[in-house]
Amino acid sequence: MSIKLKISIQKNTKKNYFIYIDEEFNDNWIKLIQNKKYSKHFLLTDQNIYKLYKDFIVDLEHKLNINPKIIVLKTGEKNKHLKNTYEVYEALIKQGIDRKSVILSLGGGVVGDFAGFIASTILRGVSLIQIPTTLLAMVDSSIGGKVAVNLNIGKNMVGTFYQPDIVFCNINFLKTLPEKEWICGLAEIFKHSLLDKKTYLSLKKVILEESHYKEWNTKTWQKIIYESIKVKANIVSKDEKESHLRAVLNLGHTVAHAIESLTNYQKFSHGEAVSRGLVTALILSKKKLNFSESLFKEIINLMMLLKLPLNTAGFSEKNIWKHIQYDKKNQYDKIRYIYLKDIGKPVYNFELSREEFELGWKEQKQLFG
Ligand SMILES: NC(=O)c1ccc[n+]([C@@H]2O[C@H](COP(=O)([O-])OP(=O)(O)OC[C@H]3O[C@@H](n4cnc5c(N)ncnc54)[C@H](O)[C@@H]3O)[C@@H](O)[C@H]2O)c1
Numbered sequence: 001m002s003i004k005l006k007i008s009i010q011k012n013t014k015k016n017y018f019i020y021i022d023e024e025f026n027d028n029w030i031k032l033i034q035n036k037k038y039s040k041h042f043l044l045t046d047q048n049i050y051k052l053y054k055d056f057i058v059d060l061e062h063k064l065n066i067n068p069k070i071i072v073l074k075t076g077e078k079n080k081h082l083k084n085t086y087e088v089y090e091a092l093i094k095q096g097i098d099r100k101s102v103i104l105s106l107g108g109g110v111v112g113d114f115a116g117f118i119a120s121t122i123l124r125g126v127s128l129i130q131i132p133t134t135l136l137a138m139v140d141s142s143i144g145g146k147v148a149v150n151l152n153i154g155k156n157m158v159g160t161f162y163q164p165d166i167v168f169c170n171i172n173f174l175k176t177l178p179e180k181e182w183i184c185g186l187a188e189i190f191k192h193s194l195l196d197k198k199t200y201l202s203l204k205k206v207i208l209e210e211s212h213y214k215e216w217n218t219k220t221w222q223k224i225i226y227e228s229i230k231v232k233a234n235i236v237s238k239d240e241k242e243s244h245l246r247a248v249l250n251l252g253h254t255v256a257h258a259i260e261s262l263t264n265y266q267k268f269s270h271g272e273a274v275s276r277g278l279v280t281a282l283i284l285s286k287k288k289l290n291f292s293e294s295l296f297k298e299i300i301n302l303m304m305l306l307k308l309p310l311n312t313a314g315f316s317e318k319n320i321w322k323h324i325q326y327d328k329k330n331q332y333d334k335i336r337y338i339y340l341k342d343i344g345k346p347v348y349n350f351e352l353s354r355e356e357f358e359l360g361w362k363e364q365k366q367l368f369g
Pocket residue numbers: 046048049052075076077080107108109110111113133134135136137140141142143144145146147148155156173174175176177178181184
């Protein structure tokens with residue numbers, strides 16, 4: 001049965017929309033799209049998804065009369081680039097896109113961000129429906145309306161805030177998810193749980209009582225995904241454009257971005273970097289805000305059970321610090337860092353000093369290598 005969750009953006013765009021979570025892409029979902037009475041439906045996906053889900057796409061094409069408006073993007077982060085937008089804008093315009101059209105984005109965060117950026121800019125904005133196919137896209141990138149493309153000098157450098165009309169999470173897509181992609185979603189799910197006590201307790205119960213996450217059944221996944229999305233949706237509802245509260249979603253990401261940029265986004269997945277960054281955030285929170293030592297140990301145990309990496313990946317504090325200084329959240333040359341007073345109690349406008357960071361990083365190295 002579909003679980004439905006409403007997201008109400010309270011300021012700026014003031015848009016309300018629903019996120020549906022189910023174990024299939026059911027006919028009710030098709031009806032929900034048809035009820036919107038879009039003039040034309042366009043579908044953007046990537047080569048992997050196109051190959052794996054040809055039958056599903058053909059079915060969708062048939063039911064929504066999409067044919068021949070499917071655009072298949074090359075797979076991978078490097079293709080989420082501004083230079084690839086031109087060709088897609090032209091293809092859509094040649095195929096007669098108009099302001100009442102909708103773009104359906106079928107894929108992971110790369111397709112979602114790219115398609116969302118196109119939808120938000122072509123003809124000054126057409127409708128967007130997100131159909132995420134990775135765990136990360138279901139719990140994170142398809143939710144909240146951040147869409148962007150990369151430049152050669154950095155990731156997500158050109159973007160907008162653009163909310164979709166609907167998000168459909170079909171858990172069945174996860175059956176084909178490559179091994180290394182799971183960790184990306186799990187790290188964000190874990191991060192969301194640290195921002196909300198009830199979600200944390202629920203996730204803790206599942207981790208401790210059930211087997212390895214690969215054996216969690218569909219009902220469990222539906223619940224985990226629902227609860228995780230709810231944390232993000234609540235935050236985004238209150239602060240769509242990250243003027244204050246939304247910054248807490250960057251918990252663990254300051255160090256994660258440094259690790260990713262130090263390795264040219266090649267060696268570690270985003271999730272592997274975020275997981276390590278979460279450990280740093282917890283250690284620094286112990287030192288600065290007396291985050292409980294016993295809770296720290298409990299969290300580390302849960303992360304270990306999920307097989308999330310905890311170590312410093314061999315980086316020196318000096319190197320990480322250098323890259324932290326380029327972080328986008330830094331304002332007026334000060335490093336703004338997200339700490340936790342307790343689970344569900346993030347603090348988002350404290351400064352991080354070099355000395356403080358170095359002590360924390362050394363402790364992480366001592367504890368986890
Ligand atoms: N907009 C946001 O708020 C936000 C938040 C977090 C991340 N992001 C962005 O998301 C992107 C990463 O997204 P991602 O982790 O989903 O990576 P991705 O989109 O690159 O997908 C990972 C890989 O899995 C494949 N794939 C996708 N679904 C599949 C499935 N069901 N079965 C088999 N293979 C499948 C893809 O083709 C790709 O090769 C980054 O560009 C990041 O910047 C955006």
